[in-house]
Amino acid sequence: MTVPRGNPLWSVPLSALTATQERPIFSAMRRPPRRAVAASPVEDSPAPPPKPVEALPPLLLVGAVVxxxxxxxxxxxxxxxKVVRLRQGESLGGWSLTSVQQREVTLKQGERSEVLALQRPDAAAPAGLPADAGGRPTMPGPIDPSSPFAPRSTPKNGESDGL
Structure with a gap:
């Protein structure tokens, strides 16, 4: 058997290239190959409706006394x-308080159980916003656009601040 040199396609006979003969590359009549036809889908029973998203308890834990x-x-x-105080075993809005620990409580509604954790004081207020004594973020007061900002050259009390 002789091994051809040069282009490896030279060893392929033209009779093996039937698709090339049926659809010549440089013909003005060249068209893309026919698309495969998909079989008709088998009729199935409709998909079950999506399970409704169950709402979380409308409560936020701010303290626990054990x-x-x-x-x-x-x-x-x-x-x-409004602030609500619940003892272990009491219910509110369909949610029953099943356990109280130092930093978290467990609420139960039917078979569903949710754990509410007490947030850390440093995570209570978003960065950059001032907070009141309870750690809740406060918004700055209204700004008067008619009075432009003018830095003082001397402190309020008239004494030098050393800057």
Missing amino acids: GEGDAIAILVNRTDQ
Whole structure:
């Protein structure tokens, strides 16, 4: 058997290139190959509707008091911003308080259980916003656009501040 030199396609006979003969490359009549036809889909039963997203409890844990015989969770109702105190075993809005620990509480609604954790004081206010005594972010007061900012050359009390 002789091994051809040069282009490896020289060893392929033209009779093996039937697609090239049927659709010549440089012909003005050249068209793309026919698309494959997909089989008709088998009719299936409709997909079940998506499971509705269950709402989280509308409560935010702001404190927990754990004593020897009693445990109380201090929560803020997110819908009306009112402070709510629940003892272990009490319910609010379909959610029952099942356990109270130092930094978290567990609420249960039917078979569903949610754990609310007490946020750290440094994570309570977003960076850059001043916070009040309770750690809640406060917004700065209105700015009067008619009075431009003018830095003082001397301190308010008239004494030099050493700068």
